[in-house]
Amino acid sequence: MTEPILATENLTKDYGSFRALNALTLSVNPGEVVGLLGPNGSGKSTALRLVLGFLRPTNGRASIGGVDCWADSVEARKRVAYLPGELRLYDTMTGRRLVTFLAQLRGDVPGPEIDDLAKKLDIDIDRPLTQMSSGMKRKVALLAVLVPKVPLIILDEPTNTLDPTMRDELLDQLKAARDRGQAVLFSSHVLQEVEAVCDRVAVLRRGELVHVQEMSSLREGRNVSARLTGAPPALGPGGAPLDANAITTDGRLQLTFRGPLPALLDWLAKQPLTDLVIEPQGLTPIYKKFHG
Numbered sequence: 001m002t003e004p005i006l007a008t009e010n011l012t013k014d015y016g017s018f019r020a021l022n023a024l025t026l027s028v029n030p031g032e033v034v035g036l037l038g039p040n041g042s043g044k045s046t047a048l049r050l051v052l053g054f055l056r057p058t059n060g061r062a063s064i065g066g067v068d069c070w071a072d073s074v075e076a077r078k079r080v081a082y083l084p085g086e087l088r089l090y091d092t093m094t095g096r097r098l099v100t101f102l103a104q105l106r107g108d109v110p111g112p113e114i115d116d117l118a119k120k121l122d123i124d125i126d127r128p129l130t131q132m133s134s135g136m137k138r139k140v141a142l143l144a145v146l147v148p149k150v151p152l153i154i155l156d157e158p159t160n161t162l163d164p165t166m167r168d169e170l171l172d173q174l175k176a177a178r179d180r181g182q183a184v185l186f187s188s189h190v191l192q193e194v195e196a197v198c199d200r201v202a203v204l205r206r207g208e209l210v211h212v213q214e215m216s217s218l219r220e221g222r223n224v225s226a227r228l229t230g231a232p233p234a235l236g237p238g239g240a241p242l243d244a245n246a247i248t249t250d251g252r253l254q255l256t257f258r259g260p261l262p263a264l265l266d267w268l269a270k271q272p273l274t275d276l277v278i279e280p281q282g283l284t285p286i287y288k289k290f291h292g
């Protein structure tokens with residue numbers, strides 16, 4: 001079994017008498033993208049800051065590659081590239097100088113990939129940061145995270161302020177990092193981007209981990225919503241009796257089917273339908289269950 005690169009055990013943080021994170025136990029494996037999903041104030045940034053050793057846990061622990069994130073934070077951080085939610089950059093530098101400087105701090109020298117990535121992110125890294133817009137600065141910070149090939153990449157709401165094209169480019173870069181065997185943990189409250197890139201999603205609510213979802217099982221499912229003119233069938237698309245909850249109070253047929261699409265279409269073709277919507281299952285119903 002692969003050893004996780006990141007492991008938290010009962011990780012807890014109180015700010016005074018307020019518990020911002022309660023007993024978070026979560027791991028991230030090499031070659032895996034995990035999303036931390038939750039609304040404002042649910043504890044995402046607190047969890048990430050604990051993992052980075054910026055905050056001392058009230059209880060529990062986090063470790064990166066077996067190194068304790070608080071007791072040995074400098075050593076743990078060598079294994080991580082981090083994109084904070086709010087940037088504080090050294091404005092007098094050019095983008096290239098900043099990315100090189102940050103790489104040198106960990107003993108790396110960025111190679112030609114810095115120019116390839118700058119091109120993909122559509123950013124002139126030879127401009128001083130003072131002359132860049134907030135979105136451009138964000139791209140420089142992303143470069144600084146994507147250039148070093150560290151075991152773990154942590155990003156706090158990385159697509160914030162990026163335009164849709166750049167958002168897709170970033171998500172592609174995260175997939176490429178995963179394919180190289182790096183692990184990625186990122187926070188977000190945008191369901192579509194989490195669905196697009198994550199292997200697993202952890203849902204937080206008021207500091208509690210309320211659900212962990214494997215995305216592969218979700219991608220096999222399809223939500224069906226249809227209106228019938230006649231009585232509902234006795235058997236569902238898999239041949240099993242139709243679930244009593246499949247017919248809503250306003251008479252719509254609503255079900256989730258996990259199986260081959262032709263079997264679903266054959267079954268639907270035999271029903272007295274007046275309209276039909278088939279969608280990938282997606283995270284929305286799961287998210288709504290906790291944050292409706």
Ligand SMILES: Nc1ncnc2c1ncn2[C@@H]1O[C@H](COP(=O)(O)OP(=O)(O)OP(=O)(O)O)[C@@H](O)[C@H]1O
Binds near residue numbers: 041042043045046085
């Ligand atoms: N330094 C602090 N002192 C007191 N309370 C704090 C502090 N930092 C965060 N909190 C509280 O802890 C809770 C979790 O905050 P956190 O920043 O982790 O949430 P988040 O999920 O990252 O939110 P967002 O999506 O808005 O960034 C919030 O209720 C917040 O007000």
